Amino acid sequence: MTVLGLGPMGRALAGAFLDAGLRVTVWNRTPGRDAELIARGAVSAPSPEEAVAASGLTVLCVVNYDAGDAIVRREAVTAALKGRTLANLTADTPGRARDAAAWAAEHGIGYLDGAIMTPTTTIGTPAAVFLHSGPEELYQEHQAVLAALGGSHTHLGADIGRAASYDLALLDIFWTAMAGYAHALAMARAEGVTARELAPFAQGIAAILPPIFEESAREVDEGTYSGEGNPITSAASSMAHIVHASEEHGIDASVMRAAEGLARRAIGLGHGGDGFLRITELLSPR
Ligand code: NDP
DSSP states (O other), rough: EEEEEHHHHHHHHHHHHHHTTTTEEEEEESSTTTHHHHHHOOOOOOHHHHHHHOOOOEOOOOSSHHHHHHTTSHHHHHHHHTSSSSEEEOOOOHHHHHHHHHHHHHHEEEEEEEEEEEEGGGTTTTEEEEEESHHHHHHHHHHHGGGGSSEEEEOOOOOOTTHHHHHHHHHHHHHHHEEEEEEHHHHHHHHTTTHHHHHHHHHHHHEEEEHHHHHHHHHHHHHHEEEEEEEHHHHHHHHHHHHHHHHHHTOOOOEEEEEHHHHHHHIIIIIIBBBBHHHHHHHHHO
């Protein structure tokens, strides 16, 4: 099998394939990143077309689809991929995944799209999480090799954009939470509270979220947002305290202001008794 792209993630993927005893051919735009992999038994191809020609399955993992296209849409590489399968584990948007699938179909290339949801250190271990989308039969054909990457592999269906859709939704949770955490740390610091002191309590707050995801799923899908126990009016009031205290310290509160603004709009529309997730309907009306 072939791995194109040897950034931290590409190297981790190639390493896991080697550990599983597979014959692995690698290529990267900048030479020299494959030294450790070669020492472990990988074959270094002099060009991406030669790398692709060495295997039935090529895994592509670079920074984004522009970078991926710069490699696989070169005429010689596209020609070498014909009749073979490309599994693209590069992160980007669902639209780019659909565009890549259309290009692949036009050139007789089997195409699977995927997303890696865990850091490089998890690859090859039970903690890795992979999401895949694309034709069921093609996925079945390569499932055993992909399983060498360890962890859990979920095929989300034939819609090629689905893995990227999940990826973006999940990263949305992650990065907005991280932005909130960074803001919380700045506010805590302004009040003389260190990150070390806050950490155990921060973990407690984060632990509240998983049951909320589980318990709210049905309400969100049905469009009912019971605010029993915590109406959006109460949430908006607590957000206002955060904005106020933050700005008193001269700390940019724009992330919290955006959330409070959405809550106030929902209240203005008469949904003050509903729960905070009512704002989902403002963001994405049915
Ligand atoms: P990067 O996202 O920094 O990607 C580096 C790779 O992209 C290198 O192989 C680099 O080649 C290549 N590249 C960049 N620009 C170009 C270009 N114009 N043409 C050809 N190749 C190019 O590092 P990662 O390896 O960590 O990430 C790869 C993918 O994996 C990304 O989509 C990322 O979102 C995803 N991912 C990464 C995780 C992580 O923990 N690292 C976790 C989950 C997903 P060169 O060496 O020549 O610069």
